[in-house]
Amino acid sequence: MDEIVKAAMLKWPNVPNCYGWLALDARGDWYLRDAPTQAAGPFPxxxxxxxxxxxxxxFIHRNYLADERGAWFFQNGPQRVYLQLELAPLVLGVRRLSDSEPDPHGNGFEVQAHTGQDVGAVQSCWLxxxxxxxxLTEAGLGVVRSMDMATAADAVAEGVWGEPQEIAFAEMPARFGFVREPAPV
Structure with missing residues (x-):
């Protein structure tokens, strides 16, 4: 978290949280959703x-976090801006490493979040x-970007992340501990 954000939180500790004004889509793009947009219909x-x-x-990427409920937010100064997720809290890019690149996980592939963060080792894969x-990574659950599916399919075919397990989309938030549409508590 940025130091300026931490300082603002100390200076104004009682700023109300914001809901519905920011969203993350399946490609890792951020969307502002003002009041007329929210009134026009649900995300996405x-x-x-x-x-x-x-x-x-x-700035959003550096200050993108989850609370104890698994609701993801952007800490904008003293205010938490809770966001809606189209699919998952992370959107993952997958790339095959060249022979000359360092391979921290020893599997020939790099997985990175839409925030630019290295997500660590992949623990399991789901369809x-x-x-x-x-x-499912050390950083949490992420959906693979559609543009990286061919590379991800190579990793699956090579057995890099094990056999994909099937799961219903509706079961994912409870299974992996995240909230797709946070509301005030």
Whole structure:
């Protein structure tokens, strides 16, 4: 978390949390959802405004966390902005490493979150009824980006992450401890 964010939290400790104004889609893109957008319909049917400003996205990435309920938020200064998740808290990119690159996990593949974070070792892989591939990593559960599915399929075929286990999409939040649409408690 940024030092400026920590300082703001100390200066203004009682700022109310914000819900419904930020969302993460299946590609790892962030969307702002103002009041008219929220009134127009649920996420992801009505997405909102794509956040394209690179420095703002980097700020969100550095301050993206989960609370004790498994509800993910962006700590924006003193305010927690809880977000809606289209699929999972992390969106994962998968890349085959070249022979000359360091291979910290010894399997020939790199898995990285949409935040740029190395997610550590993959502990298991899961397939939902829609054919989407999820990886349970040291950093949490993430869905593999559609653009990286060919590379991920190679890793699955090579047995890098074990045999994919089937799971219904609706069961994932409870199974892996995250909240897709947080609400005030």
């Amino acid at each position: 049917q009505i997405k909102g405004s794509l956040i394209e400003h690179e420095k703002f996205k980097a 939902d009824e829609h054919g989407r591939l999820y990886l």
